Amino acid sequence: MSEDYYPNRRDILCAADIIRSCSNAVVLTGAGISTPSGIPDFRSPQSGLWEKYDPFEVASLNAFRYHPEKFYNWLRPLARDIQSAQPNPAHLGLARLEQAGFVTQIITQNFDRLHQRAGSINVLEVHGSLDTLTCANCYRQQESIEFIQAYVNRGEIPYCPFCQGTLKPDVILFGEQLPARIWLKAQECIARCDLLIVVGSSLEVLPVAGLPMRAVDNGAHLIILNQSETYIDIRADLVLSDNVAITIPWIVKEVMGD
Numbered sequence: 173m174s175e176d177y178y179p180n181r182r183d184i185l186c187a188a189d190i191i192r193s194c195s196n197a198v199v200l201t202g203a204g205i206s207t208p209s210g211i212p213d214f215r216s217p218q219s220g221l222w223e224k225y226d227p228f229e230v231a232s233l234n235a236f237r238y239h240p241e242k243f244y245n246w247l248r249p250l251a252r253d254i255q256s257a258q259p260n261p262a263h264l265g266l267a268r269l270e271q272a273g274f275v276t277q278i279i280t281q282n283f284d285r286l287h288q289r290a291g292s293i294n295v296l297e298v299h300g301s302l303d304t305l306t307c308a309n310c311y312r313q314q315e316s317i318e319f320i321q322a323y324v325n326r327g328e329i330p331y332c333p334f335c336q337g338t339l340k341p342d343v344i345l346f347g348e349q350l351p352a353r354i355w356l357k358a359q360e361c362i363a364r365c366d367l368l369i370v371v372g373s374s375l376e377v378l379p380v381a382g383l384p385m386r387a388v389d390n391g392a393h394l395i396i397l398n399q400s401e402t403y404i405d406i407r408a409d410l411v412l413s414d415n416v417a418i419t420i421p422w423i424v425k426e427v428m429g430d
């Protein structure tokens with residue numbers, strides 16, 4: 173990438189114009205924003221994680237109940253990638269837009285905490301977080317920090333210190349409900365926004381995939397920054413299919429007048 177040239181400059185200007193003209197922009201992010209940070213998309217058939225395991229067999233609530241060791245074997249390389257990953261220019265650009273008041277809320281399907289580490293404040297993790305674990309037996313919640321090193325380094329499955337039940341990371345597995353309060357808040361944000369920017373999500377996982385439709389039905393603008401097509405591209409003001417770690421810094425530069 174050249175410093176002062178972007179091939180679709182008109183698209184960048186158009187995105188920046190829309191962002192500047194709106195007062196309540198919400199961003200919805202998926203795995204595609206974190207793949208440039210080296211975190212594979214575990215729901216994507218192209219990720220190595222799918223070739224070795226069927227996520228529905230290891231990353232579902234039922235699978236966890238019966239074979240927690242299989243779940244943890246599958247999660248381990250992903251947890252290791254997340255531990256060593258750094259926010260990329262897309263995360264940093266969105267944090268900058270938030271700090272400058274151009275973005276009011278980030279709704280993310282990711283549980284890698286790269287938005288927060290990039291400096292974003294208003295982040296709703298609709299698919300949960302790896303920061304805490306809940307006992308599958310007594311439902312007491314624990315901080316992950318005490319267990320994560322033993323697990324990532326030595327493969328030790330975390331057990332509840334109170335009842336010895338298996339601890340489950342508070343990430344949403346296939347077949348699980350979204351965290352109710354966070355999901356409600358995400359829906360409220362979508363109902364109020366005048367712009368939704370989808371970043372790195374192919375919008376294939378329900379119910380999150382339905383949010384952009386609700387936003388446009390309410391009259392909000394829609395910008396989609398994703399490398400593959402989505403079902404709602406046709407209703408977007410603008411679709412940019414380049415790498416988001418490249419497009420977002422260009423858009424930010426234009427919005428901020430750097």
Ligand SMILES: [Zn+2]
Pocket residue numbers: 307308309310311312332333334335336337
């Ligand atoms: Zn317990």
